[in-house]
Each structure stands twice: as C-alpha cells, then as structure tokens.
Amino acid sequence: MDSSPIRKAFELARTIENPINLSIGQPHFPCPPNIIEAMNRAAIDGKTAYTLTAGIPELKEAMAEKYQIQNGIEYAKPDRILVTSGISSALFLLFNALVNPGDDCLVVSPYFLMYPSMLKFYGANLLTVDESFTSEELSVFSSKKLKLIIYSNPSNPTGKVLSKEQLRGLANLAEKTGAYLISDEIYELFDYDKQFYSIGKEYEKTITLTGFSKTYNMTGLRLATILADEVVIKTLTTLQQYTVVCAPSITQWAGIEALKTDMSSYIQDYREKRDFVYDSLKAHYEIQKSGGAFYFFFKVKDTDEEFLQKAVKKKLILVPGYIFSPSKHHMRLSFATDWDNLKRGMKALVELASE
Amino acid sequence: MDSSPIRKAFELARTIENPINLSIGQPHFPCPPNIIEAMNRAAIDGKTAYTLTAGIPELKEAMAEKYQIQNGIEYAKPDRILVTSGISSALFLLFNALVNPGDDCLVVSPYFLMYPSMLKFYGANLLTVDESFTSEELSVFSSKKLKLIIYSNPSNPTGKVLSKEQLRGLANLAEKTGAYLISDEIYELFDYDKQFYSIGKEYEKTITLTGFSKTYNMTGLRLATILADEVVIKTLTTLQQYTVVCAPSITQWAGIEALKTDMSSYIQDYREKRDFVYDSLKAHYEIQKSGGAFYFFFKVKDTDEEFLQKAVKKKLILVPGYIFSPSKHHMRLSFATDWDNLKRGMKALVELASE
Known part of the structure; x- marks a missing residue:
C-alpha cells in the first residue's frame, strides 16, 4: 500500500x-466524553470477554434502528449486520470473500487509497470512473462482468457527495452486471448541504459500510458495521472467526453510546x-x-x-x-x-x- | 471452522x-482492576486514535523486556515485535503470509482447533504428530519440505507442557526442513510445575506468539504480540495495514499495565x-x-x-x-x-x- x-x-x-x-x-476534536464513559463503564462491568463473532446483539439492534431512521433503510435488521474492527477490516473481509484474481472491479475516482491497493492485493483488475460521471459515462461498463463497484460517499479525498441520480446509476449498473455495490458511508454525518443519500434505501442488494472512527474520533478503537443480505453477512462472519474473532468488546459498547450522541x-x-x-x-x-x-x-x-x-x-x-x-x-x-x-x-x- | x-x-x-x-x-476471574484502570485512563487521556501499525513503542519496549527477562530471549527488541488483535489475528497474518496451497504443515496433536481449520483454509496439507513424540518419531518428517511447525505450549486442549528435549527436537526439525517454528505461548503463565520453556531462547528463528487474552481474562480486548525476525515482522506489518490497521489503541495501553501485574x-x-x-x-x-x-x-x-x-x-x-x-x-x-x-x-x- x-x-x-x-x-x-x-x-x-x-x-x-x-x-x-x-x-x-481524522477529526481534531476528542472523542466525546459520554462515549469514553460508556466504554469505561463496560470495562468496569467486566465486559472484557469475547463477544459473539457477529457482534453484541445490543449494538446490532441499535444499528438496525439507526439504518432505518437515519438512512431510511427499512429492511435493516440485526441479522443483516456484522460488527467489524473498523472499515479496513470490513473491506478486508469483503474483498477476501468476493474478489478472485482477474475480476473486474469498478472504483469511483479519486478514491480512498485502500480500495485500489487492497483490490490489487487480491488480484483484481481495476477500472475507474471519475466521480463527476453521468449515466452515459457509466454505460460503457454495462456490458462488462463486474465483481464489485465501490466508492466512499461523502468522498475521501474530495469531499464530493454523490447525487441521488449518480447513485441510482451505480445501482442500475450493479444490477445489470451482477456486481456487488459497496457504499462506504464512513463520512455520512459530515454532510454540509444535506445532500447525502444512502442508496441502500432503495437498492436492497447494496452493501452499506458504516464506521464510527471518523465521526466520533475513535479511529484507534476499531469499530464499523456492514449491512448486507443475510447470505453475505453469514459468509463474512465465518471469515471473521478466522481473523479477529470479534470487534473489541468494550468498543462495541462505546458504539451504542456513540449513536446517541448529538x-x-x-x-x-x-x-x-x-x-x-x-x-x-x-x-x-x-x-x-x-x-x-x-x-x-x-x-x-x-x-x-x-x-x-x-x-x-x-x-x-x-x-x-x-x-x-x-x-x-x-x-x-x-x-x-x-x-x-x-x-x-x-x-x-x-x-x-x-x- | x-x-x-x-x-x-x-x-x-x-x-x-x-x-x-x-x-x-477462559479464566473465571475478572480482568484485574489495575489493568482496567490503565485502559480507562488511556481512553480519558484521548488515546483513541490509530496507533502505528506495528503497535505503540511503549508496549513493544515493555514486551522486549518481558521476553528478555521472563523468557530468557536475549535478542528480543522492539523492531522484532508486532502487536496484533489477539492470537487469532496473529495466526491469520502468519498463515496468510507464509502458507501456499499444498504446503506441508506439521501440527502437534491434540491441537488448538484453529490451527488445522485455518491451515486448511489456506490449502495446507496437514501432518500431525502426537504431543508425546520422541526424537525418533520426529525423524520421519525430516526428509520433508515443511512450511511450518506449530503447537501451543502449554497445550490447549491437554494442558501438556512440552519438555526441553521435545522443543529442541522441533527446533532441529525446523532447521533441517526449512520450516518456520511457531510457538504459541498464550498459556505460558499457567505453568504449574515450572516446566515451561520458550524455545525462542535458544532457537532464534522461532516465531513466538504471546497473548494477553487468557492470562488476564481479556479475550474481548484483542491483544497479542508476535516476536520474530525483522523480515517476518515487516511482512506481517504490511499485511496488518490491509486488515485491522492496528490493534485497539487503549488495549495496547492496558497491555503495558498487564505486564506489571502479579x-x-x-x-x-x-x-x-x-x-x-x-x-x-x-x-x-x-x-x-x-x-x-x-x-x-x-x-x-x-x-x-x-x-x-x-x-x-x-x-x-x-x-x-x-x-x-x-x-x-x-x-x-x-x-x-x-x-x-x-x-x-x-x-x-x-x-x-x-x-
């Protein structure tokens, strides 16, 4: 990398x-004190043992509610959610499970540098489309067999928030080509003109990634979630058993408090x-x-x-x-x-x- | 699995x-309160951001000292240490980096169930030797090209502590066959008859795994270290950049306090x-x-x-x-x-x- x-x-x-x-x-403000307090409370209460591989039910329930209310994703429910050790861990699980050498993968450019470097690591063939893309510009990919499409929205490094039309274009392309649509929404709260939209709301096959690291300045606490269909979640959960086993226990409790933080x-x-x-x-x-x-x-x-x-x-x-x-x-x-x-x-x- | x-x-x-x-x-006693306090203090002090991928220097220094004093491993130094999200993460990094499909891997049996299941996942060919092995019994493997040899000492599931002679036999076999010798010492403190010996003390190519989870009942906090030569550590550190990025920050600070705990x-x-x-x-x-x-x-x-x-x-x-x-x-x-x-x-x- x-x-x-x-x-x-x-x-x-x-x-x-x-x-x-x-x-x-990462943010210049410290992680809000109520989140630290909740995490420390969990530690004092002895929540230091392994959790279930997919995450503690309390956090998965809170995330399902968040996806429903905040993102408008009605089908969100705990069984569709996997708690991971940060977005990079989520990407690793996804790419490891989905990508085979030679697979065509479409990345919206400019991109978070981990996407191409991790995809190349798994032997993917990288295709890019500029973030200013129109439907016409997407159509050149529609005859391809794409394995996945990935973007961060809002974008690191540009701050671009993709329009609803662009997101629909990507969802259509995913549907046509059989690609997994991976929407990395780690910056979702940093949305200055209320333009952010979760395409998962209308395209149920979306794999939605939500991270706690950036929003609450807890990059070192390693916490994110994946919302996807149950088959994908089951596969990734099995893979997580072979890697980190579970996200850090106390961080998961911190996550519940984070969701309540204004x-x-x-x-x-x-x-x-x-x-x-x-x-x-x-x-x-x-x-x-x-x-x-x-x-x-x-x-x-x-x-x-x-x-x-x-x-x-x-x-x-x-x-x-x-x-x-x-x-x-x-x-x-x-x-x-x-x-x-x-x-x-x-x-x-x-x-x-x-x- | x-x-x-x-x-x-x-x-x-x-x-x-x-x-x-x-x-x-896992232990039935709670994680000692001084460790919890140190972790919570780190959180309050704002240690919630990414750490260096290989771990915080303070923990690596404390571990180098621990390896030297407690395990008698004189060559231990910070550059030879990688901090990981628990032993399972360490195993994942090692197997992912070292094992290719068809590689012969020797596992001492009975074994921690993750070894064979993870090794099979990477396509390894599994060989086993019973933990009661003698030098003669090991010699049948000496003409093979082994990729790695792995055991837990003391053993999960048997509680067996391998003798110095047995460990020397494994080190000799590793040297002869070119195998990586992986010594998983997560239970090292649970050594009731003072028979435990770190073979890393005399065989410098040993990859020594040390976990905090079992000793201090912090399985959910995800912390372990790998001691190996600098080339291996560098490779694994790069791979960790693509997976969890770093072990949880506050857990690393907890680890320093854990090492001081009687x-x-x-x-x-x-x-x-x-x-x-x-x-x-x-x-x-x-x-x-x-x-x-x-x-x-x-x-x-x-x-x-x-x-x-x-x-x-x-x-x-x-x-x-x-x-x-x-x-x-x-x-x-x-x-x-x-x-x-x-x-x-x-x-x-x-x-x-x-x-």
Whole structure:
C-alpha cells in the first residue's frame, strides 16, 4: 500500500516547528466524553470477554434502528449486520470473500487509497470512473462482468457527495452486471448541504459500510458495521472467526453510546471551516466546493510533489493527490483542524498561488 | 471452522438450570482492576486514535523486556515485535503470509482447533504428530519440505507442557526442513510445575506468539504480540495495514499495565484446582496430569458425543475431544471455574465412571 506520502507528511510535521498540518485524516476534536464513559463503564462491568463473532446483539439492534431512521433503510435488521474492527477490516473481509484474481472491479475516482491497493492485493483488475460521471459515462461498463463497484460517499479525498441520480446509476449498473455495490458511508454525518443519500434505501442488494472512527474520533478503537443480505453477512462472519474473532468488546459498547450522541455542533464547526476554505481559495485555485467529509482536493500548477516542497517551506503540510487518483496535479487538504491553524494554512496557500 | 461443539456447549449451558459448565476456555476471574484502570485512563487521556501499525513503542519496549527477562530471549527488541488483535489475528497474518496451497504443515496433536481449520483454509496439507513424540518419531518428517511447525505450549486442549528435549527436537526439525517454528505461548503463565520453556531462547528463528487474552481474562480486548525476525515482522506489518490497521489503541495501553501485574495468586488457585481434578479422576479415568493451561483431556469409554449426552443429564458440560484430535474418545475439561462448580463436576464425573 503506497501510504508513504502520508507517512512522509507525518514525518515532515515532526521536523517542523509549529507546522500547519492540514494532512490529517481524522477529526481534531476528542472523542466525546459520554462515549469514553460508556466504554469505561463496560470495562468496569467486566465486559472484557469475547463477544459473539457477529457482534453484541445490543449494538446490532441499535444499528438496525439507526439504518432505518437515519438512512431510511427499512429492511435493516440485526441479522443483516456484522460488527467489524473498523472499515479496513470490513473491506478486508469483503474483498477476501468476493474478489478472485482477474475480476473486474469498478472504483469511483479519486478514491480512498485502500480500495485500489487492497483490490490489487487480491488480484483484481481495476477500472475507474471519475466521480463527476453521468449515466452515459457509466454505460460503457454495462456490458462488462463486474465483481464489485465501490466508492466512499461523502468522498475521501474530495469531499464530493454523490447525487441521488449518480447513485441510482451505480445501482442500475450493479444490477445489470451482477456486481456487488459497496457504499462506504464512513463520512455520512459530515454532510454540509444535506445532500447525502444512502442508496441502500432503495437498492436492497447494496452493501452499506458504516464506521464510527471518523465521526466520533475513535479511529484507534476499531469499530464499523456492514449491512448486507443475510447470505453475505453469514459468509463474512465465518471469515471473521478466522481473523479477529470479534470487534473489541468494550468498543462495541462505546458504539451504542456513540449513536446517541448529538454531533451537530461539531458538524456545524466543520461546515464553517469548509466555507472558509472555499472562500479563501476559490479565486486562487481550481477548486470544487466540498460537500462532505473534511477534505478539499484542489488543482495546482506544479506537480503535487513539487507543490508540497514549496508548501513545506511555509510550514504547510498537505497530501499529494497522486495516491488518490491518476492526477499528479492535485493536493488533498483536510480542514479537520482548529481555526488558528486553518487561517495560517489559507494565508500560506494564497501566497503560494501568487509565487 | 468446526467450533459447533463449543457453540453447542454454550447453548446447552443456557438451557440447563444451574449447569456445571466445565467447557469454558477462559479464566473465571475478572480482568484485574489495575489493568482496567490503565485502559480507562488511556481512553480519558484521548488515546483513541490509530496507533502505528506495528503497535505503540511503549508496549513493544515493555514486551522486549518481558521476553528478555521472563523468557530468557536475549535478542528480543522492539523492531522484532508486532502487536496484533489477539492470537487469532496473529495466526491469520502468519498463515496468510507464509502458507501456499499444498504446503506441508506439521501440527502437534491434540491441537488448538484453529490451527488445522485455518491451515486448511489456506490449502495446507496437514501432518500431525502426537504431543508425546520422541526424537525418533520426529525423524520421519525430516526428509520433508515443511512450511511450518506449530503447537501451543502449554497445550490447549491437554494442558501438556512440552519438555526441553521435545522443543529442541522441533527446533532441529525446523532447521533441517526449512520450516518456520511457531510457538504459541498464550498459556505460558499457567505453568504449574515450572516446566515451561520458550524455545525462542535458544532457537532464534522461532516465531513466538504471546497473548494477553487468557492470562488476564481479556479475550474481548484483542491483544497479542508476535516476536520474530525483522523480515517476518515487516511482512506481517504490511499485511496488518490491509486488515485491522492496528490493534485497539487503549488495549495496547492496558497491555503495558498487564505486564506489571502479579498473577501468582491466580495461578496458585488454578494449581490447586489442577491437583484436585487429577486426584478426583485418576482412579476413574485414563488421565494424564495436566502441567499447564487450565485443561484436562481425558479418555472415556463411550464416544465423546455419547459421553456428553450422559454428562448433560447430570447438568455437566464438557467439550467433546474430536475437534482437537483424531480421537473420538476424549473429553476436554476446563478447571477455570470456582470451587463449588468444580466439586460438583468431579462428583458427576465419578458417578458417570461407575455407570
């Protein structure tokens, strides 16, 4: 997995005094204290033993309710849910179970870097379509035998929220080609213009991935869920028996509390930051307004690596875009940071544009 | 994985009022409170983000020291250690990285049921040798090209602690055949007669697995470590990036505290229970004195399934031996339970022997 630019960014940040680090892929706020309290309570109550492989019934029930009420997915029920050790574990289970060498897999681009690297690991043949796709652009794939279609919505690294029409196009393509449709919705709550839509609501064969890591800043606690039909869930559960056995017990209890947590003030803060970044940069860079997650993916004249070198001279750290897309002229910027840092970052970027 | 008899045992236990459940594969005491406190403190201190893939340096350093002092493994150092989400995760990483279809793999029998089921999953060709093996019995394998040799020491399901001579025999065989020697030492502290020996101390190519789950009753917290040479550790770390990314952050902090915890009173309690079980059953069953872990594996005249049916009529639940060995005439008994339960169990077993 070519995460070396992200590692490099970390290392760079260490060497710079008071860096403007806009490379971080997780919230800057701490995990809300009620979630920590619930987790600690579970530990004190002795919930330290293995759970059922598919997860504790209490969390699966809470997730079924969440999928029904929040995502409008009426068929959601505990037997269709598998609790995993984070989204990456969920991806691993899915790709390991579904992908055979030579399988055509369609990835919406720019993409979360784990999709292509994990798919290649399993020998998949990678096809990509740009996230701006129209129905016509999708139709070129409809004669193929696709094994799966995957995207993150809202997107890491672009913040793009796919439109209902685009999602329907992907669902139709999945139905036509027999592909599994994998909707990675880990950033769903970071939806600034209320455009996010779970295609699982209308396409029952969707495999919906929901993560706790990003929303509640608990990337290290390893918790996500997969909503899929019972046959898929059964297969993945068997596979999980051979890997981590179960998601961490206390983290699962934390998950129940997380679902009850009002995150709206955090989201509002990020919405304002989203607006601030866009307003600061739109006159200086070719940039799309991000609709979700906490990223912008904007174009630069230099190559991304050259741009990064110049940025670092101003103490600014971003992630070069080539690991997320075929382009070598984009940078990923995360606005999951405090105001002071973000203002310093915008000042540096405006200066860089005029150099 | 044929864990159905263990699942059945769980289900049986639910249907019986006040069952004598001697089927449980984890300690009956709670995770010591200082470990819980350390974990909760880490959570309160905001240690909820991803850690480095290979684990937090603090735990790797503490483990290196533990391997050196407790196991006498002088070459142990942080770069040779990978922190994983439990032993099963460690096995998955190892087998996924090392085993190709058709590879000959030697498993000491009776075995932890995950070894053969996971090895078969990766297409390995399974060879077994009984745990009572002599050097001569091992020599039949020395002309083979073995991919790996694996055992649990002390053993689940028999409680057998392999002798230094036996371990040297396995190390010699590994050296001759080019096999990876995998020493699963998850039960190392449950060593009642001070016979346990880490072969890694003298055979540097050993892959030593150390788990926290059983010793501290934290099976649900998912924590183990692998000690191996740096090339193996690097490969497994890359693979872990594609699966769970990292072991749960707070659990890693709990691990540091666990290493400081004096478990001798717990071990002494299990030693007395080990003696009690042996003294109660030796006149009635063909039984070897267990030296470690918290199991006995004893012979019955009926088939294991028939014996279980009769036992259940006395409210007694054990695990049939066929899932751990080729024999259909053994039962696994766990003495990880309280005295009252254990006494009731011995009474039932003595009665069953004379029926």
